[in-house]
Amino acid sequence: MSSQHYQPRRFTIPPTHELRFELENPTDALSLRLVSGRAEVFGAELVPGASYGYSHEQRGAVWAPGINGEGAEVEMRNLDSVYVASESALSTYFNLHLSLSRLRLLARPSSFEVTRDLSQPDDEVAPPRVLIVGERGAGKSSLLKMLVNWRNRGERALCGTGRAPSGITVVNLDTSEGQWTLPGTIGLASTSAALPTTSPAAPMGTSFSSGPPVPFPPPASSTSSSADAPPPYHPPVNVDAYAPLVDPLVFFAGHLSSTTNLPHFELLMQSVADAAKRKVDAAGVESWKAGLLVDSPGEWAEKRGGGWERIKAAVRAFEINILLVVGSERSYVEMTKLMNTNKTVTVVRVPKSDGASDLDLSTLARLQALQTRAYFYGGPAVTQGLLSPFSIIVRLSDIRIVRVGEQAGSHAPSSALPIGATRLTRDTELVEVDLEGPRAASEVVNRVLAVPMAEEERDGQEKVVKGPVMGFVWVSALDKDKKKITLLSPLPGRLPRKTLILGSIDWVDA
Numbered sequence: 149m150s151s152q153h154y155q156p157r158r159f160t161i162p163p164t165h166e167l168r169f170e171l172e173n174p175t176d177a178l179s180l181r182l183v184s185g186r187a188e189v190f191g192a193e194l195v196p197g198a199s200y201g202y203s204h205e206q207r208g209a210v211w212a213p214g215i216n217g218e219g220a221e222v223e224m225r226n227l228d229s230v231y232v233a234s235e236s237a238l239s240t241y242f243n244l245h246l247s248l249s250r251l252r253l254l255a256r257p258s259s260f261e262v263t264r265d266l267s268q269p270d271d272e273v274a275p276p277r278v279l280i281v282g283e284r285g286a287g288k289s290s291l292l293k294m295l296v297n298w299r300n301r302g303e304r305a306l307c308g309t310g311r312a313p314s315g316i317t318v319v320n321l322d323t324s325e326g327q328w329t330l331p332g333t334i335g336l337a338s339t340s341a342a343l344p345t346t347s348p349a350a351p352m353g354t355s356f357s358s359g360p361p362v363p364f365p366p367p368a369s370s371t372s373s374s375a376d377a378p379p380p381y382h383p384p385v386n387v388d389a390y391a392p393l394v395d396p397l398v399f400f401a402g403h404l405s406s407t408t409n410l411p412h413f414e415l416l417m418q419s420v421a422d423a424a425k426r427k428v429d430a431a432g433v434e435s436w437k438a439g440l441l442v443d444s445p446g447e448w449a450e451k452r453g454g455g456w457e458r459i460k461a462a463v464r465a466f467e468i469n470i471l472l473v474v475g476s477e478r479s480y481v482e483m484t485k486l487m488n489t490n491k492t493v494t495v496v497r498v499p500k501s502d503g504a505s506d507l508d509l510s511t512l513a514r515l516q517a518l519q520t521r522a523y524f525y526g527g528p529a530v531t532q533g534l535l536s537p538f539s540i541i542v543r544l545s546d547i548r549i550v551r552v553g554e555q556a557g558s559h560a561p562s563s564a565l566p567i568g569a570t571r572l573t574r575d576t577e578l579v580e581v582d583l584e585g586p587r588a589a590s591e592v593v594n595r596v597l598a599v600p601m602a603e604e605e606r607d608g609q610e611k612v613v614k615g616p617v618m619g620f621v622w623v624s625a626l627d628k629d630k631k632k633i634t635l636l637s638p639l640p641g642r643l644p645r646k647t648l649i650l651g652s653i654d655w656v657d658a
């Protein structure tokens with residue numbers, strides 16, 4: 149029955165053109181097959197004949213790079229709103245990649261490491277350390293993904309079977325995105341993988357390795373109440389299109405915006421920068437030469453709200469030497485002015501792709517819920533099997549739930565305090581949540597808690613505040629009478645830490 153509803157449609161993509169698609173409804177899905185020629189989706193090459201499934205309101209573009217003037221022919225099932233765009237920004241993006249490749253070839257570590265001769269001037273030629281900025285929905289994350297994929301494809305072709313491919317370090321500073329785990333986080337990962345695009349749940353690879361995967365259940369029964377309505381479409385499974393496993397280092401900012409607790413965000417950003425430096429230094433010279441690609445939140449492109457100050461801070465923290473503006477000439481001029489005192493930074497502009505657009509608030513909320521769900525339950529295109537999280541019941545006396553700083557908005561601004569008075573709790577101190585207080589349930593139930601890597605009693609508060617996290621649990625219930633809390637956890641058994649960090653990341657396990 150389904151095959152007659154989902155007859156394939158063929159599209160011809162001329163060289164350097166792109167075929168854009170947009171899944172409009174949360175339950176829509178489509179599949180794509182390369183029939184002939186060469187084509188890629190956000191830098192990941194499509195294997196001829198293989199099927200690629202897309203779901204969860206994924207938007208994207210199939211680009212024919214036009215090698216040897218060759219276009220591509222693709223077959224799609226179950227999609228109406230597809231169009232071939234002749235005005236593609238991707239050729240410009242690819243040229244940018246070629247320029248970055250050249251800078252990587254020219255990069256040279258300082259010879260001081262070998263000679264230890266302080267009398268010689270520093271001869272380091274730095275690799276490209278790129279910070280991508282632009283308005284919301286300008287296509288920054290998609291561009292970053294293409295740059296990673298193109299670099300990793302080149303690296304894999306170069307090293308063949310002679311040596312393991314080196315990784316490139318990628319940093320995400322956008323708390324609304326939940327790049328590798330959950331929204332509310334920032335972090336970094338080094339990867340040499342090809343990053344396919346199938347679902348927006350884990351766009352840059354996955355860290356979901358916990359919990360035993362169980363085989364996917366068969367697709368839901370195709371019985372429909374109306375005889376005319378087609379059954380839901382389930383694209384065929386292609387494990388090569390699944391999010392590859394990366395090993396990210398994740399920090400919990402706790403909120404969807406970097407400005408909710410700015411002092412804490414700034415501490416974390418510095419921690420990410422320090423970790424990125426350590427990672428790059430330890431990963432060998434090829435990874436060092438690959439440089440750094442840093443994604444920033446769209447809100448930083450706005451002067452209002454201090455976005456530009458964040459850009460300056462990120463440039464300092466990550467020793468950025470290329471500020472890549474995705475968008476208008478105006479933004480480029482503004483960023484050039486912003487960087488005019490910093491002679492080590494080159495400002496480069498690429499146009500925004502016409503296909504990239506800002507997600508509306510309800511789509512963004514659905515995407516954030518999808519990412520949280522995927523963290524606990526896995527699922528097709530994210531994990532090769534469903535994960536089975538555990539419901540664990542913990543005595544309140546065995547845990548300590550803390551916030552970093554006062555709850556946002558719960559205190560008066562410093563200027564409103566009596567003259568001479570100072571606030572007792574700074575924005576970067578741990579504040580314990582009273583789990584037996586009158587507002588405890590509304591504060592913690594349906595919220596995500598981060599499990600810090602640092603142990604508060606052994607390592608001190610500061611390491612909990614600015615250090616990475618090992619994972620997350622979710623609060624499903626609080627029983628004040630029995631003094632117990634029920635948590636959804638990726639792992640069974642005792643929690644590895646007593647201190648758990650609360651933010652404002654909500655989720656409902658529907």
Ligand SMILES: Nc1ncnc2c1ncn2[C@@H]1O[C@H](COP(=O)(O)OP(=O)(O)OP(=O)(O)O)[C@@H](O)[C@H]1O
Pocket residue numbers: 166168169206207208209282283284285286287288289290291322325445446447501502503504505506507
């Ligand atoms: N060339 C394209 N064709 C079709 N869709 C695209 C294209 N480029 C990007 N998109 C889609 O546009 C949306 C926004 O892109 P992306 O997330 O890369 O932007 P962003 O600048 O990182 O956004 P934000 O500032 O919100 O983080 C995504 O759904 C992405 O899949």
